[in-house]
Amino acid sequence: MSHLAIIWHSRTGAARALSQALEEGARDAGEGAGVRRIRARDVTADDILEAGAYVFVCPENLASMTGEMKEMFDQAYYPVLGRIEGRGYATVIAAGSDGHGAQAQIERIAMGWRLKRVADGMIVNLGAQTPEEILAPKIVPQASLSACREMGEALATGLAMGVF
Numbered sequence: 001m002s003h004l005a006i007i008w009h010s011r012t013g014a015a016r017a018l019s020q021a022l023e024e025g026a027r028d029a030g031e032g033a034g035v036r037r038i039r040a041r042d043v044t045a046d047d048i049l050e051a052g053a054y055v056f057v058c059p060e061n062l063a064s065m066t067g068e069m070k071e072m073f074d075q076a077y078y079p080v081l082g083r084i085e086g087r088g089y090a091t092v093i094a095a096g097s098d099g100h101g102a103q104a105q106i107e108r109i110a111m112g113w114r115l116k117r118v119a120d121g122m123i124v125n126l127g128a129q130t131p132e133e134i135l136a137p138k139i140v141p142q143a144s145l146s147a148c149r150e151m152g153e154a155l156a157t158g159l160a161m162g163v164f
């Protein structure tokens with residue numbers, strides 16, 4: 001039985017909290033539904049090959065996914081190319097006010113891997129605008145954490161049931 005891999009990077013805590021909520025939800029899915037939450041810099045090509053579906057969780061920085069997440073894709077892209085086609089994926093982006101640039105970049109890479117999107121892209125805007133707000137630790141609204149728990153549970157359940 002393959003598991004859900006939650007691959008995350010965070011600088012000020014929002015994406016980390018969202019990834020933890022995803023993991024909690026996936027654990028609630030119960031028997032048969034496995035989950036692994038791995039920080040992007042620790043992800044190996046084998047981690048990607050061994051998982052059955054993926055959630056990529058990171059902030060948007062300068063209209064892009066964060067460098068640590070990009071490096072994860074850069075180092076894993078060719079080792080797994082052609083070996084994970086058809087597997088499901090989802091994205092959760094922590095952002096100040098946008099988030100679409102990071103989401104679109106991950107979608108392009110996922111298209112290259114021939115993954116299929118199995119949940120709508122989630123963008124969580126924290127509203128940080130000033131340098132002080134942007135650099136401050138983030139508190140994620142409960143509604144967004146709940147949405148991530150639901151997504152994690154749905155993805156782990158779907159994977160265990162062979163829905164995707």
Ligand SMILES: Cc1cc2nc3c(=O)[nH]c(=O)nc-3n(C[C@H](O)[C@H](O)[C@H](O)COP(=O)(O)O)c2cc1C
Pocket residue numbers: 009010011012013014015016058059060061062063064094095096097098099126128134138
């Ligand atoms: C260098 C830098 C660049 C950023 N650029 C963007 C951006 O282009 N769009 C956006 O919506 N938010 C931007 N932000 C805001 C972060 O996405 C936001 O603070 C998010 O909550 C960070 O997630 P984290 O708490 O998981 O690190 C930027 C933050 C930093 C530090």
